[in-house]
Amino acid sequence: NQERHWWHSSTVYQIYPRSFSDSNGDGIGDIPGMIERLDYLEELGIDVIWLSPIYTSPMDDNGYDIADYQDIAPEFGTLSDFDRLVAEAKARGIGIVLDLVVNHTSDEHLWFAEACKGRDNPFRDFYVWRDPAPDGGVPNELASYFGGSAWEFHAPSGQYYLHLFSRRQPDLNWENPKVRAEVHRMMNWWLDRGIAGFRMDVIDLIGKQVDAKITSDGPHLHDYLQDMHRETLAGRDVLTVGETWSVTPSSALLYSGRARGELSMVFQFEHVTQRWDETYGKWRSKPADLVALKAVFSKWQQALSEDGWNSLFWGNHDLPRAVSRYGDDTAFPVESAKTLATVLHLMKGTPYIYQGEEIGMTNVPFQSIDQYRDIETLNMYRLQTETGLSPEAFIRGANENSRDNARTPMQWTGGAHGGFTTGTPWIEANPNHVTINAEAAVAEETSVFHHYRRLIALRKTHDVIVYGHYQSWLDQHPQAFVYTRSLGGERLTVIANMSSEPLSLELPDEIVGEGEPLIWTHEPITAIGQSLQLAPWESFALLRR
């Protein structure tokens, strides 16, 4: 009984421009490189590309520090390359979603340069400035997500400015209506150019109230989003997705409820953060816990079953590789990559694939901090080794969770640097490109790639995948992931062994029966009996009418 939108049955593919495809041998991925790969993406069957930032930037945070919202970084190409990408993608039925990074700009943005000129500059209030504390120190103890204080002293004007990320990413002041108007104007400029929507970077931070030390979920957050919707998105049939680390099931309904006029959907990160240590965060991992993982997914499936909409993802450019984090990249790399895809793509919501996930790319085995490039990783290395952690211990954590795991070059071939560049890549390719690469995956019918291709196609032909009611089974089972999706007279049953051990499963009566096999990792299953034997990481889905 849900209003239907094109993005309900769409699959999104995220491109991290710097690491996707280098067309000119400078070692940096670029827009012409993306255009060369559109046929590959068309074969995969995706509907939307979310492009991480491509705008003019000093690249302190690989483009999440924007110096000019309305131009393209020269290393990525030109505006006319971009227009060509939009047109070429459109010709293949693919829309382009841009990354909207408006919690902060680069310190090289014109607005910030003006703001630094003095307290009476008209752009001063575009940013968040505060006087020093009485002792001359920082205004308060707000911390940067990249380590250290969120306040940086600007000596010439005698005030501190706020940066929740790097000091080269000053936060915009959303309380200033001129900031909001400028952002709206810029969004309309891109929308008029024919893009299919926006992924909104840390959008839950824009309502911050720094004096109250509130950063996420500020009191005016939803006013700003409704205002933005009215001024830019209303009347346009686009996909919007907010990056919201703070979202709860109830606030998700505020962001994505159909009568709210805010966003299509948001990203929730509970399955990510449940694996982080309470004290050391992502730099120290907790072991996998399937019961807890299933509980998170079930909770979100239920919370947004009548209103709102889920986004479904295992990875992105900030997170480790899906198969390394949630699967078994050593003993069952292919089987576990496929099964992770099965269980995610058959849930209700819009699936997101991070580049390389569709061929089962893994984390990197870097051995030295010199091989890392990410600002967060480098900052944390300095801070944590200063306080006594050994470099080896830090690298162990980084190999599991550094953002650079996701940022090594896309592995196109078994050749030098995985065929990403003819030059020297800005970050080393994973040596396993000799076996894990797109060329080999496309050629092999039983590859991870073709499993993803089938799942994406099934979403297009089966409404039960898009709209079916979700119910989970065997919630307490430590190895099995079992759920059903029901719509009208149809029922889809999804069964997965999420472990590297064989599994013999006793199933409830409701699950037992015959049907049409829709997808499988090992062999097509046409009937589910009372008991079932599954190989390590085997999964399948059966449709009953």
Ligand code: TEU
């Ligand atoms: O990420 C927001 C964010 O909070 C992450 O930095 C996160 O804390 C971290 O990666 C997890 O360890 C967004 C972008 O996705 C990220 O790439 C940017 O660096 C950040 O915002 C600033 O724009």
Ligand code: CA
């Ligand atoms: Ca290049």
